[in-house]
Amino acid sequence: MSVVASNLVWGVRRKTILSDVSLSVAQGETLGLIGPNGSGKSSLLRLLAGLKRPQSGRALINGQDIATVPRRKLAQQVAFVQQNAATDTNVSVRDVLRLGRTPHRSALSGWSAADEAAVTGALAAVGMSGHSAQAWQTLSGGERQRVHIARALAQAPRVMFLDEPTNHLDIQHQIEILRLVRDLDLTSIVALHDLNLAAMFCDRILVLHAGRVVACGSPGEVLTEDLLRQVFRVEAEVSLSADPARPHIRFRAG
Ligand SMILES: Nc1ncnc2c1ncn2[C@@H]1O[C@H](COP(=O)(O)OP(=O)(O)OP(=O)(O)O)[C@@H](O)[C@H]1O
Numbered sequence: 001m002s003v004v005a006s007n008l009v010w011g012v013r014r015k016t017i018l019s020d021v022s023l024s025v026a027q028g029e030t031l032g033l034i035g036p037n038g039s040g041k042s043s044l045l046r047l048l049a050g051l052k053r054p055q056s057g058r059a060l061i062n063g064q065d066i067a068t069v070p071r072r073k074l075a076q077q078v079a080f081v082q083q084n085a086a087t088d089t090n091v092s093v094r095d096v097l098r099l100g101r102t103p104h105r106s107a108l109s110g111w112s113a114a115d116e117a118a119v120t121g122a123l124a125a126v127g128m129s130g131h132s133a134q135a136w137q138t139l140s141g142g143e144r145q146r147v148h149i150a151r152a153l154a155q156a157p158r159v160m161f162l163d164e165p166t167n168h169l170d171i172q173h174q175i176e177i178l179r180l181v182r183d184l185d186l187t188s189i190v191a192l193h194d195l196n197l198a199a200m201f202c203d204r205i206l207v208l209h210a211g212r213v214v215a216c217g218s219p220g221e222v223l224t225e226d227l228l229r230q231v232f233r234v235e236a237e238v239s240l241s242a243d244p245a246r247p248h249i250r251f252r253a254g
């Protein structure tokens with residue numbers, strides 16, 4: 001399913017937070033969303049996922065304005081891994097994943113073999129099978145993050161929005177989770193702070209700065225020394241030697 005945003009504007013009171021944001025992500029593509037703190041990445045993901053309404057402009061999933069898609073249908077198609085998502089404390093890991101199946105179940109249908117397979121597969125995909133019966137509140141930060149990603153996978157969405165999914169994860173799991181997202185047969189938009197990971201795993205990268213799109217293209221097109229200086233205020237060397245399409249950034253310590 002494609003995701004398209006046209007001229008999105010959103011703000012609170014008199015403050016404009018997103019100005020005229022447009023983007024287009026094709027079926028199966030992984031778009032990285034980068035930008036400094038407060039540039040509007042989470043706000044944009046919330047608008048795209050239909051959790052907030054734009055003041056003007058439209059967000060479309062598969063050509064349909066998300067404002068017009070019924071909530072349940074939207075939940076069958078779209079999963080959102082939010083930053084610092086909380087979960088009711090008194091549940092097991094498996095229960096958290098079971099919640100991901102809710103949009104696919106009717107009030108009358110019982111727990112099906114397909115539901116069970118989706119939960120088991122999602123737990124395995126994030127390497128958490130061994131924690132199935134553990135109480136959610138006893139998990140480490142990185143394990144919680146992986147369980148939230150697994151819940152989104154269990155939802156079997158066609159589109160996935162992820163806000164800093166590598167938060168709290170060790171380097172092995174950062175790479176594994178992004179590889180998993182890239183290889184899934186779905187459309188994804190991922191907000192990331194680690195620019196080298198964005199370069200490694202995203203098909204294209206969109207850069208937000210003060211609520212505006214300042215660049216969008218392949219990692220090689222977008223992640224230039226000039227852009228890093230102007231948008232992120234850092235000095236860095238960008239090397240294209242190993243793979244010109246996937247630049248590597250070396251930040252200067254000072
Ligand atoms: N409900 C709100 N009320 C007031 N200000 C808000 C609200 N939501 C977001 N903002 C402001 O909008 C700006 C963008 O916030 P947002 O969380 O989208 O940025 P971000 O790029 O995801 O940041 P970070 O990288 O720090 O997670 C910030 O300055 C934030 O303080």
